[in-house]
Amino acid sequence: MAMEQPIRLGVVGLGLIWQAVHMPNLLALRDRFQVTHVCDLSASLAKSTASDLPGAVTSSTDWRSVCDDPDLDAILFLTPGDHAPQVLRALQAGKHVLVEKPLCVTVREARDLERAAAAANRVLQVAYMKMYDPIIEQARESLASVGARRIVRVTVLNPADAPQFDHVALRRPADVDPAAIEADSAYALERSGEALGDAPLALRQLYWGALLGSVCHELSLLRALGIGLPERFEAARAWPFRLDGSATEPPCLHGVADLGDGSELQLSWAWLPDYPDYTEEVAVFGTQGRLRLEMPGPYLPAHRASLHLEGVSNGIRASTTYRAGHTTGFVRELEAFAASATEGAPVLSTAAGAAADLACLQQFVAALAAGSGIAVKTEVVA
């Protein structure tokens, strides 16, 4: 199926990630996309966004009307809640779907959505932009040079959102009913109960919060590098964290897991809200060499990934540094979405991959709970 015209795109959720990243990127890719319908719970934001965009753009406040719009080829979902109901309806209405992470809350839903996309013969792509970063192919190829892997160390220093986007003139409208946002969030937490067998609230908050909201990116990156995911965690810690509490801020997290190939995963994710520099490093230490991958923060177009390799050649130590070009993972994920929708190119960030991430994150929660003598029945085990 070839589309000669730009893909007619609907967008649902016009907050931070839209204003900071997707809107400027879609305008730059106007040969491939034409945004023709925008939707937000805020009527004023939807209207002003529609009038700011080129061409005739419909605005609405109910995502269902976007799914039902017969003049759309595809929908980009950028809302903060559980995306499963939106994605399912969009696929059933015959739309291609690009959806921000997390795709959904349960493994079962992710698999159902994968099947729904296949049944509808439509593209379902999860917006795991790190998988599309231009450095990834080089990093994946370079992994062989470290020899047998022994340690895979992932470290994320995660600031709160606000200090990371002080360069964006963010529009936050006042005409959104907070009850609607709270209802979406409560629904997602309730779904977390299904994923974690009614684990204590603090664990469900952690799962829906830091794990599905951020750590899922790190797992997608490990998959993109060909390192894969562990089946379980030997140990997991969270601090400061109370199992009997209800957190207002995410804790710091650390997990240790056997990757099954003679190497150990050491995954650290630290919530450091006030210092603005997001930092992510994947370090792979092998018998013959070392690889370090530094990934850019999410909202900075000029910040590029870099890759550092160290090895020994004929007894001489050598180190090489690669830097990604100026095209970001966010731009490349849009280009890939267009190629899948118009030319049938295979999807890299699939719902099946998201299902694997969810299963792995549930294992992290189970290991954390086990450390306090609590058994969590994850849906994978159930």
Ligand SMILES: NC(=O)c1ccc[n+]([C@@H]2O[C@H](COP(=O)([O-])OP(=O)(O)OC[C@H]3O[C@@H](n4cnc5c(N)ncnc54)[C@H](O)[C@@H]3O)[C@@H](O)[C@H]2O)c1
């Ligand atoms: N890939 C990344 O690095 C990255 C970074 C930030 C956010 N995200 C993801 O993007 C999504 C949005 O995050 P954000 O930071 O832009 O959130 P946000 O709160 O800034 O904006 C969300 C917007 O969606 C609207 N909205 C909420 N529920 C809605 C509904 N049911 N129907 C229509 N509109 C609705 C809100 O009014 C708001 O304008 C989340 O899924 C988040 O995980 C991804």
